[in-house]
Amino acid sequence: MDKQTLSRDGTPLAYQSTGRGPAVVLVSGAMSTGGTVAPLAAPLAERFRVVVYDRRGRGRSGDTAPYAVEREVEDLAALIEAVGGEASLYGVSSGGALVLRAAASGLPVRRAAVYEVPYALDESAARAWAEYAERLAEALAGGRRGDAVELFLRLTGLGEEMIQGARRSPLWAGLEALAPSLAHDAAVLGDARVPRALLSSVRVPVLSLAGGASPGWFREAARTVARTVPQGAYRVLEGQSHAVEPGVLAPVLAEFLAG
Structure with missing residues:
Protein backbone atom coordinates (compact mmCIF):
# COMPACT_ATOMS: atom_id res chain seq x y z
CA MET A 1 0.00 0.00 0.00
CA ASP A 2 1.77 3.13 -1.20
CA LYS A 3 -0.76 5.85 -0.43
CA GLN A 4 -2.50 7.03 2.71
CA THR A 5 -5.55 9.06 3.62
CA LEU A 6 -7.11 9.90 6.97
CA SER A 7 -10.57 8.88 8.07
CA ARG A 8 -12.81 11.32 9.91
CA ASP A 9 -11.54 10.17 13.31
CA GLY A 10 -7.91 10.53 12.23
CA THR A 11 -7.28 6.85 11.53
CA PRO A 12 -4.69 6.43 8.74
CA LEU A 13 -5.88 4.23 5.87
CA ALA A 14 -3.34 2.63 3.54
CA TYR A 15 -4.42 2.12 -0.06
CA GLN A 16 -3.30 1.63 -3.64
CA SER A 17 -4.89 2.99 -6.79
CA THR A 18 -4.35 1.52 -10.25
CA GLY A 19 -5.88 2.12 -13.67
CA ARG A 20 -7.94 4.97 -15.07
CA GLY A 21 -11.66 5.59 -15.37
CA PRO A 22 -14.58 5.52 -12.90
CA ALA A 23 -13.39 4.65 -9.38
CA VAL A 24 -14.10 1.24 -7.82
CA VAL A 25 -13.18 0.46 -4.20
CA LEU A 26 -12.59 -3.22 -3.34
CA VAL A 27 -13.51 -4.27 0.22
CA SER A 28 -12.06 -7.44 1.74
CA GLY A 29 -13.77 -9.80 4.17
CA ALA A 30 -12.78 -11.35 7.51
CA MET A 31 -9.20 -12.40 8.33
CA SER A 32 -7.83 -10.55 5.32
CA THR A 33 -6.10 -7.39 4.18
CA GLY A 34 -6.40 -5.55 0.91
CA GLY A 35 -3.95 -8.07 -0.50
CA THR A 36 -6.74 -10.64 -0.61
CA VAL A 37 -8.74 -8.70 -3.20
CA ALA A 38 -5.69 -7.15 -4.93
CA PRO A 39 -5.58 -9.85 -7.69
CA LEU A 40 -8.92 -8.49 -8.89
CA ALA A 41 -7.43 -5.03 -9.46
CA ALA A 42 -5.35 -5.87 -12.55
CA PRO A 43 -8.18 -7.10 -14.82
CA LEU A 44 -10.49 -4.30 -13.68
CA ALA A 45 -7.84 -1.60 -14.12
CA GLU A 46 -8.24 -1.84 -17.89
CA ARG A 47 -11.54 0.07 -17.54
CA PHE A 48 -11.60 1.50 -14.01
CA ARG A 49 -9.54 3.26 -11.39
CA VAL A 50 -9.35 0.46 -8.85
CA VAL A 51 -8.73 1.20 -5.18
CA VAL A 52 -7.47 -1.55 -2.86
CA TYR A 53 -7.11 -0.70 0.83
CA ASP A 54 -6.40 -2.24 4.21
CA ARG A 55 -9.49 -1.95 6.38
CA ARG A 56 -8.83 -0.42 9.79
CA GLY A 57 -7.03 -2.76 12.15
CA ARG A 58 -5.35 -4.62 9.29
CA GLY A 59 -2.12 -4.41 7.36
CA ARG A 60 -0.72 -0.89 7.27
CA SER A 61 -3.90 0.92 8.30
CA GLY A 62 -4.47 2.16 11.83
CA ASP A 63 -7.18 1.24 14.31
CA THR A 64 -8.58 3.95 16.57
CA ALA A 65 -10.63 2.84 19.58
CA PRO A 66 -13.47 2.51 20.24
CA TYR A 67 -14.51 0.62 17.13
CA ALA A 68 -17.91 1.23 15.54
CA VAL A 69 -19.30 0.14 12.18
CA GLU A 70 -19.96 3.81 11.43
CA ARG A 71 -16.20 4.42 11.51
CA GLU A 72 -15.69 1.87 8.73
CA VAL A 73 -18.37 3.61 6.66
CA GLU A 74 -16.48 6.86 7.26
CA ASP A 75 -13.32 5.09 6.08
CA LEU A 76 -15.03 4.40 2.76
CA ALA A 77 -16.18 8.01 2.61
CA ALA A 78 -12.58 9.16 3.04
CA LEU A 79 -11.34 6.82 0.32
CA ILE A 80 -14.07 7.90 -2.09
CA GLU A 81 -13.19 11.54 -1.46
CA ALA A 82 -9.50 10.78 -2.02
CA VAL A 83 -10.17 9.33 -5.49
CA GLY A 84 -12.55 11.94 -6.85
CA GLY A 85 -15.69 12.10 -4.76
CA GLU A 86 -17.68 9.23 -6.28
CA ALA A 87 -17.07 5.50 -6.61
CA SER A 88 -18.64 2.10 -7.00
CA LEU A 89 -18.02 -0.52 -4.32
CA TYR A 90 -17.35 -4.25 -4.38
CA GLY A 91 -17.21 -6.33 -1.21
CA VAL A 92 -16.67 -10.02 -0.55
CA SER A 93 -18.26 -11.92 2.36
CA SER A 94 -18.49 -9.68 5.45
CA GLY A 95 -16.89 -6.95 3.35
CA GLY A 96 -20.04 -7.15 1.26
CA ALA A 97 -22.12 -6.45 4.36
CA LEU A 98 -20.01 -3.32 4.90
CA VAL A 99 -20.55 -2.29 1.28
CA LEU A 100 -24.32 -2.60 1.67
CA ARG A 101 -24.22 -0.53 4.85
CA ALA A 102 -22.17 2.13 3.07
CA ALA A 103 -24.53 2.15 0.09
CA ALA A 104 -27.50 2.63 2.43
CA SER A 105 -25.78 5.46 4.30
CA GLY A 106 -26.01 7.97 1.50
CA LEU A 107 -22.33 7.99 0.46
CA PRO A 108 -21.69 9.01 -3.17
CA VAL A 109 -21.80 5.42 -4.41
CA ARG A 110 -22.68 4.76 -8.07
CA ALA A 126 -28.57 -17.22 13.73
CA ARG A 127 -28.03 -19.06 17.03
CA ALA A 128 -24.74 -20.51 15.81
CA TRP A 129 -23.61 -17.03 14.83
CA ALA A 130 -24.63 -15.58 18.20
CA GLU A 131 -22.66 -18.29 20.01
CA TYR A 132 -19.62 -17.63 17.83
CA ALA A 133 -19.80 -13.86 18.42
CA GLU A 134 -20.06 -14.34 22.18
CA ARG A 135 -17.13 -16.75 22.37
CA LEU A 136 -15.09 -14.54 20.03
CA ALA A 137 -15.60 -11.53 22.29
CA GLU A 138 -14.52 -13.59 25.31
CA ALA A 139 -11.37 -14.86 23.58
CA GLY A 165 -1.99 -27.99 11.13
CA ALA A 166 -2.59 -24.29 10.56
CA ARG A 167 -1.46 -23.58 14.13
CA ARG A 168 1.88 -25.18 13.33
CA SER A 169 2.22 -23.25 10.09
CA PRO A 170 4.48 -20.20 9.69
CA LEU A 171 1.34 -18.34 8.56
CA TRP A 172 -0.29 -18.63 11.98
CA ALA A 173 1.41 -15.52 13.39
CA GLY A 174 -0.12 -13.47 10.59
CA LEU A 175 -3.55 -14.88 11.36
CA GLU A 176 -3.18 -14.01 15.03
CA ALA A 177 -2.18 -10.47 14.05
CA LEU A 178 -5.51 -10.13 12.24
CA ALA A 179 -7.57 -11.74 15.02
CA PRO A 180 -8.79 -8.47 16.65
CA SER A 181 -10.35 -7.45 13.33
CA LEU A 182 -12.70 -10.44 13.60
CA ALA A 183 -14.63 -8.35 16.11
CA HIS A 184 -15.03 -5.67 13.43
CA ASP A 185 -16.57 -8.13 10.99
CA ALA A 186 -18.84 -9.49 13.71
CA ALA A 187 -20.07 -5.95 14.36
CA VAL A 188 -20.64 -5.31 10.66
CA LEU A 189 -22.82 -8.43 10.41
CA GLY A 190 -24.66 -7.70 13.67
CA ASP A 191 -26.99 -10.60 14.46
CA ALA A 192 -26.22 -11.96 10.95
CA ARG A 193 -29.88 -11.91 9.92
CA VAL A 194 -30.73 -10.26 6.61
CA PRO A 195 -31.08 -6.51 7.43
CA ARG A 196 -34.21 -6.04 5.36
CA ALA A 197 -34.96 -2.46 6.43
CA LEU A 198 -31.40 -1.38 5.65
CA LEU A 199 -31.36 -3.16 2.29
CA SER A 200 -34.69 -1.64 1.35
CA SER A 201 -33.17 1.81 1.80
CA VAL A 202 -30.36 1.27 -0.73
CA ARG A 203 -30.97 3.57 -3.68
CA VAL A 204 -28.27 2.39 -6.09
CA PRO A 205 -28.10 -0.67 -8.35
CA VAL A 206 -26.80 -3.76 -6.52
CA LEU A 207 -25.39 -6.95 -8.03
CA SER A 208 -25.50 -9.86 -5.59
CA LEU A 209 -23.26 -12.77 -6.58
CA ALA A 210 -22.68 -16.32 -5.39
CA GLY A 211 -20.67 -19.32 -6.53
CA GLY A 212 -22.24 -22.39 -8.04
CA ALA A 213 -19.85 -24.65 -6.08
CA SER A 214 -20.56 -22.96 -2.73
CA PRO A 215 -23.06 -24.32 -0.18
CA GLY A 216 -26.62 -23.63 -1.25
CA TRP A 217 -27.34 -21.22 1.59
CA PHE A 218 -24.80 -18.76 0.13
CA ARG A 219 -26.84 -18.64 -3.08
CA GLU A 220 -30.10 -18.25 -1.19
CA ALA A 221 -28.64 -15.41 0.87
CA ALA A 222 -27.36 -13.71 -2.29
CA ARG A 223 -30.75 -14.12 -3.92
CA THR A 224 -32.43 -12.62 -0.86
CA VAL A 225 -30.19 -9.56 -1.03
CA ALA A 226 -31.07 -9.04 -4.69
CA ARG A 227 -34.78 -9.39 -3.98
CA THR A 228 -34.72 -6.99 -1.02
CA VAL A 229 -32.83 -4.02 -2.43
CA PRO A 230 -34.98 -1.89 -4.78
CA GLN A 231 -32.58 -2.24 -7.76
CA GLY A 232 -31.14 -5.69 -7.26
CA ALA A 233 -29.77 -8.31 -9.64
CA TYR A 234 -28.64 -11.84 -8.80
CA ARG A 235 -26.11 -13.97 -10.61
CA VAL A 236 -24.40 -17.31 -9.98
CA LEU A 237 -20.82 -17.88 -11.09
CA GLU A 238 -20.76 -21.54 -12.05
CA GLY A 239 -17.93 -23.64 -10.65
CA GLN A 240 -16.90 -20.98 -8.14
CA SER A 241 -16.65 -21.31 -4.37
CA HIS A 242 -16.33 -18.70 -1.62
CA ALA A 243 -12.73 -18.16 -2.82
CA VAL A 244 -13.85 -16.85 -6.20
CA GLU A 245 -11.31 -16.72 -9.03
CA PRO A 246 -10.53 -13.12 -10.13
CA GLY A 247 -10.45 -14.11 -13.79
CA VAL A 248 -14.04 -15.38 -13.58
CA LEU A 249 -15.35 -12.54 -11.42
CA ALA A 250 -13.71 -9.57 -13.15
CA PRO A 251 -15.65 -9.65 -16.48
CA VAL A 252 -18.96 -9.92 -14.62
CA LEU A 253 -18.07 -7.04 -12.32
CA ALA A 254 -16.82 -4.90 -15.19
CA GLU A 255 -20.05 -5.37 -17.14
CA PHE A 256 -22.14 -4.39 -14.12
CA LEU A 257 -19.99 -1.48 -12.95
CA ALA A 258 -19.83 0.03 -16.44
CA GLY A 259 -23.62 0.01 -16.59
Whole structure:
Protein backbone atom coordinates (compact mmCIF):
# COMPACT_ATOMS: atom_id res chain seq x y z
CA MET A 1 0.00 0.00 0.00
CA ASP A 2 1.77 3.13 -1.20
CA LYS A 3 -0.76 5.85 -0.43
CA GLN A 4 -2.50 7.03 2.71
CA THR A 5 -5.55 9.06 3.62
CA LEU A 6 -7.11 9.90 6.97
CA SER A 7 -10.57 8.88 8.07
CA ARG A 8 -12.81 11.32 9.91
CA ASP A 9 -11.54 10.17 13.31
CA GLY A 10 -7.91 10.53 12.23
CA THR A 11 -7.28 6.85 11.53
CA PRO A 12 -4.69 6.43 8.74
CA LEU A 13 -5.88 4.23 5.87
CA ALA A 14 -3.34 2.63 3.54
CA TYR A 15 -4.42 2.12 -0.06
CA GLN A 16 -3.30 1.63 -3.64
CA SER A 17 -4.89 2.99 -6.79
CA THR A 18 -4.35 1.52 -10.25
CA GLY A 19 -5.88 2.12 -13.67
CA ARG A 20 -7.94 4.97 -15.07
CA GLY A 21 -11.66 5.59 -15.37
CA PRO A 22 -14.58 5.52 -12.90
CA ALA A 23 -13.39 4.65 -9.38
CA VAL A 24 -14.10 1.24 -7.82
CA VAL A 25 -13.18 0.46 -4.20
CA LEU A 26 -12.59 -3.22 -3.34
CA VAL A 27 -13.51 -4.27 0.22
CA SER A 28 -12.06 -7.44 1.74
CA GLY A 29 -13.77 -9.80 4.17
CA ALA A 30 -12.78 -11.35 7.51
CA MET A 31 -9.20 -12.40 8.33
CA SER A 32 -7.83 -10.55 5.32
CA THR A 33 -6.10 -7.39 4.18
CA GLY A 34 -6.40 -5.55 0.91
CA GLY A 35 -3.95 -8.07 -0.50
CA THR A 36 -6.74 -10.64 -0.61
CA VAL A 37 -8.74 -8.70 -3.20
CA ALA A 38 -5.69 -7.15 -4.93
CA PRO A 39 -5.58 -9.85 -7.69
CA LEU A 40 -8.92 -8.49 -8.89
CA ALA A 41 -7.43 -5.03 -9.46
CA ALA A 42 -5.35 -5.87 -12.55
CA PRO A 43 -8.18 -7.10 -14.82
CA LEU A 44 -10.49 -4.30 -13.68
CA ALA A 45 -7.84 -1.60 -14.12
CA GLU A 46 -8.24 -1.84 -17.89
CA ARG A 47 -11.54 0.07 -17.54
CA PHE A 48 -11.60 1.50 -14.01
CA ARG A 49 -9.54 3.26 -11.39
CA VAL A 50 -9.35 0.46 -8.85
CA VAL A 51 -8.73 1.20 -5.18
CA VAL A 52 -7.47 -1.55 -2.86
CA TYR A 53 -7.11 -0.70 0.83
CA ASP A 54 -6.40 -2.24 4.21
CA ARG A 55 -9.49 -1.95 6.38
CA ARG A 56 -8.83 -0.42 9.79
CA GLY A 57 -7.03 -2.76 12.15
CA ARG A 58 -5.35 -4.62 9.29
CA GLY A 59 -2.12 -4.41 7.36
CA ARG A 60 -0.72 -0.89 7.27
CA SER A 61 -3.90 0.92 8.30
CA GLY A 62 -4.47 2.16 11.83
CA ASP A 63 -7.18 1.24 14.31
CA THR A 64 -8.58 3.95 16.57
CA ALA A 65 -10.63 2.84 19.58
CA PRO A 66 -13.47 2.51 20.24
CA TYR A 67 -14.51 0.62 17.13
CA ALA A 68 -17.91 1.23 15.54
CA VAL A 69 -19.30 0.14 12.18
CA GLU A 70 -19.96 3.81 11.43
CA ARG A 71 -16.20 4.42 11.51
CA GLU A 72 -15.69 1.87 8.73
CA VAL A 73 -18.37 3.61 6.66
CA GLU A 74 -16.48 6.86 7.26
CA ASP A 75 -13.32 5.09 6.08
CA LEU A 76 -15.03 4.40 2.76
CA ALA A 77 -16.18 8.01 2.61
CA ALA A 78 -12.58 9.16 3.04
CA LEU A 79 -11.34 6.82 0.32
CA ILE A 80 -14.07 7.90 -2.09
CA GLU A 81 -13.19 11.54 -1.46
CA ALA A 82 -9.50 10.78 -2.02
CA VAL A 83 -10.17 9.33 -5.49
CA GLY A 84 -12.55 11.94 -6.85
CA GLY A 85 -15.69 12.10 -4.76
CA GLU A 86 -17.68 9.23 -6.28
CA ALA A 87 -17.07 5.50 -6.61
CA SER A 88 -18.64 2.10 -7.00
CA LEU A 89 -18.02 -0.52 -4.32
CA TYR A 90 -17.35 -4.25 -4.38
CA GLY A 91 -17.21 -6.33 -1.21
CA VAL A 92 -16.67 -10.02 -0.55
CA SER A 93 -18.26 -11.92 2.36
CA SER A 94 -18.49 -9.68 5.45
CA GLY A 95 -16.89 -6.95 3.35
CA GLY A 96 -20.04 -7.15 1.26
CA ALA A 97 -22.12 -6.45 4.36
CA LEU A 98 -20.01 -3.32 4.90
CA VAL A 99 -20.55 -2.29 1.28
CA LEU A 100 -24.32 -2.60 1.67
CA ARG A 101 -24.22 -0.53 4.85
CA ALA A 102 -22.17 2.13 3.07
CA ALA A 103 -24.53 2.15 0.09
CA ALA A 104 -27.50 2.63 2.43
CA SER A 105 -25.78 5.46 4.30
CA GLY A 106 -26.01 7.97 1.50
CA LEU A 107 -22.33 7.99 0.46
CA PRO A 108 -21.69 9.01 -3.17
CA VAL A 109 -21.80 5.42 -4.41
CA ARG A 110 -22.68 4.76 -8.07
CA ARG A 111 -23.15 1.01 -7.91
CA ALA A 112 -22.52 -1.77 -5.39
CA ALA A 113 -21.60 -5.41 -5.96
CA VAL A 114 -21.29 -8.06 -3.27
CA TYR A 115 -20.17 -11.69 -3.25
CA GLU A 116 -21.62 -14.23 -0.80
CA VAL A 117 -22.51 -12.05 2.18
CA PRO A 118 -22.92 -14.68 4.95
CA TYR A 119 -26.35 -13.74 6.25
CA ALA A 120 -28.14 -16.27 8.46
CA LEU A 121 -31.34 -17.53 6.83
CA ASP A 122 -32.86 -19.48 9.72
CA GLU A 123 -32.89 -19.52 13.51
CA SER A 124 -30.38 -22.34 13.76
CA ALA A 125 -27.81 -20.37 11.77
CA ALA A 126 -28.57 -17.22 13.73
CA ARG A 127 -28.03 -19.06 17.03
CA ALA A 128 -24.74 -20.51 15.81
CA TRP A 129 -23.61 -17.03 14.83
CA ALA A 130 -24.63 -15.58 18.20
CA GLU A 131 -22.66 -18.29 20.01
CA TYR A 132 -19.62 -17.63 17.83
CA ALA A 133 -19.80 -13.86 18.42
CA GLU A 134 -20.06 -14.34 22.18
CA ARG A 135 -17.13 -16.75 22.37
CA LEU A 136 -15.09 -14.54 20.03
CA ALA A 137 -15.60 -11.53 22.29
CA GLU A 138 -14.52 -13.59 25.31
CA ALA A 139 -11.37 -14.86 23.58
CA LEU A 140 -10.31 -11.41 22.40
CA ALA A 141 -11.06 -9.83 25.78
CA GLY A 142 -8.77 -12.44 27.35
CA GLY A 143 -5.99 -11.82 24.85
CA ARG A 144 -6.39 -15.32 23.38
CA ARG A 145 -5.88 -14.44 19.73
CA GLY A 146 -5.13 -18.01 18.71
CA ASP A 147 -8.41 -19.19 20.18
CA ALA A 148 -10.20 -16.41 18.30
CA VAL A 149 -8.70 -17.57 15.02
CA GLU A 150 -9.69 -21.16 15.78
CA LEU A 151 -13.27 -20.09 16.43
CA PHE A 152 -13.41 -18.38 13.06
CA LEU A 153 -11.88 -21.32 11.22
CA ARG A 154 -14.39 -23.71 12.81
CA LEU A 155 -17.20 -21.35 11.81
CA THR A 156 -16.04 -21.63 8.19
CA GLY A 157 -16.20 -25.42 8.43
CA LEU A 158 -12.50 -26.21 8.67
CA GLY A 159 -11.81 -29.55 10.37
CA GLU A 160 -9.84 -29.90 13.61
CA GLU A 161 -6.90 -31.62 11.95
CA MET A 162 -6.54 -28.79 9.46
CA ILE A 163 -6.89 -26.18 12.21
CA GLN A 164 -4.13 -27.77 14.24
CA GLY A 165 -1.99 -27.99 11.13
CA ALA A 166 -2.59 -24.29 10.56
CA ARG A 167 -1.46 -23.58 14.13
CA ARG A 168 1.88 -25.18 13.33
CA SER A 169 2.22 -23.25 10.09
CA PRO A 170 4.48 -20.20 9.69
CA LEU A 171 1.34 -18.34 8.56
CA TRP A 172 -0.29 -18.63 11.98
CA ALA A 173 1.41 -15.52 13.39
CA GLY A 174 -0.12 -13.47 10.59
CA LEU A 175 -3.55 -14.88 11.36
CA GLU A 176 -3.18 -14.01 15.03
CA ALA A 177 -2.18 -10.47 14.05
CA LEU A 178 -5.51 -10.13 12.24
CA ALA A 179 -7.57 -11.74 15.02
CA PRO A 180 -8.79 -8.47 16.65
CA SER A 181 -10.35 -7.45 13.33
CA LEU A 182 -12.70 -10.44 13.60
CA ALA A 183 -14.63 -8.35 16.11
CA HIS A 184 -15.03 -5.67 13.43
CA ASP A 185 -16.57 -8.13 10.99
CA ALA A 186 -18.84 -9.49 13.71
CA ALA A 187 -20.07 -5.95 14.36
CA VAL A 188 -20.64 -5.31 10.66
CA LEU A 189 -22.82 -8.43 10.41
CA GLY A 190 -24.66 -7.70 13.67
CA ASP A 191 -26.99 -10.60 14.46
CA ALA A 192 -26.22 -11.96 10.95
CA ARG A 193 -29.88 -11.91 9.92
CA VAL A 194 -30.73 -10.26 6.61
CA PRO A 195 -31.08 -6.51 7.43
CA ARG A 196 -34.21 -6.04 5.36
CA ALA A 197 -34.96 -2.46 6.43
CA LEU A 198 -31.40 -1.38 5.65
CA LEU A 199 -31.36 -3.16 2.29
CA SER A 200 -34.69 -1.64 1.35
CA SER A 201 -33.17 1.81 1.80
CA VAL A 202 -30.36 1.27 -0.73
CA ARG A 203 -30.97 3.57 -3.68
CA VAL A 204 -28.27 2.39 -6.09
CA PRO A 205 -28.10 -0.67 -8.35
CA VAL A 206 -26.80 -3.76 -6.52
CA LEU A 207 -25.39 -6.95 -8.03
CA SER A 208 -25.50 -9.86 -5.59
CA LEU A 209 -23.26 -12.77 -6.58
CA ALA A 210 -22.68 -16.32 -5.39
CA GLY A 211 -20.67 -19.32 -6.53
CA GLY A 212 -22.24 -22.39 -8.04
CA ALA A 213 -19.85 -24.65 -6.08
CA SER A 214 -20.56 -22.96 -2.73
CA PRO A 215 -23.06 -24.32 -0.18
CA GLY A 216 -26.62 -23.63 -1.25
CA TRP A 217 -27.34 -21.22 1.59
CA PHE A 218 -24.80 -18.76 0.13
CA ARG A 219 -26.84 -18.64 -3.08
CA GLU A 220 -30.10 -18.25 -1.19
CA ALA A 221 -28.64 -15.41 0.87
CA ALA A 222 -27.36 -13.71 -2.29
CA ARG A 223 -30.75 -14.12 -3.92
CA THR A 224 -32.43 -12.62 -0.86
CA VAL A 225 -30.19 -9.56 -1.03
CA ALA A 226 -31.07 -9.04 -4.69
CA ARG A 227 -34.78 -9.39 -3.98
CA THR A 228 -34.72 -6.99 -1.02
CA VAL A 229 -32.83 -4.02 -2.43
CA PRO A 230 -34.98 -1.89 -4.78
CA GLN A 231 -32.58 -2.24 -7.76
CA GLY A 232 -31.14 -5.69 -7.26
CA ALA A 233 -29.77 -8.31 -9.64
CA TYR A 234 -28.64 -11.84 -8.80
CA ARG A 235 -26.11 -13.97 -10.61
CA VAL A 236 -24.40 -17.31 -9.98
CA LEU A 237 -20.82 -17.88 -11.09
CA GLU A 238 -20.76 -21.54 -12.05
CA GLY A 239 -17.93 -23.64 -10.65
CA GLN A 240 -16.90 -20.98 -8.14
CA SER A 241 -16.65 -21.31 -4.37
CA HIS A 242 -16.33 -18.70 -1.62
CA ALA A 243 -12.73 -18.16 -2.82
CA VAL A 244 -13.85 -16.85 -6.20
CA GLU A 245 -11.31 -16.72 -9.03
CA PRO A 246 -10.53 -13.12 -10.13
CA GLY A 247 -10.45 -14.11 -13.79
CA VAL A 248 -14.04 -15.38 -13.58
CA LEU A 249 -15.35 -12.54 -11.42
CA ALA A 250 -13.71 -9.57 -13.15
CA PRO A 251 -15.65 -9.65 -16.48
CA VAL A 252 -18.96 -9.92 -14.62
CA LEU A 253 -18.07 -7.04 -12.32
CA ALA A 254 -16.82 -4.90 -15.19
CA GLU A 255 -20.05 -5.37 -17.14
CA PHE A 256 -22.14 -4.39 -14.12
CA LEU A 257 -19.99 -1.48 -12.95
CA ALA A 258 -19.83 0.03 -16.44
CA GLY A 259 -23.62 0.01 -16.59
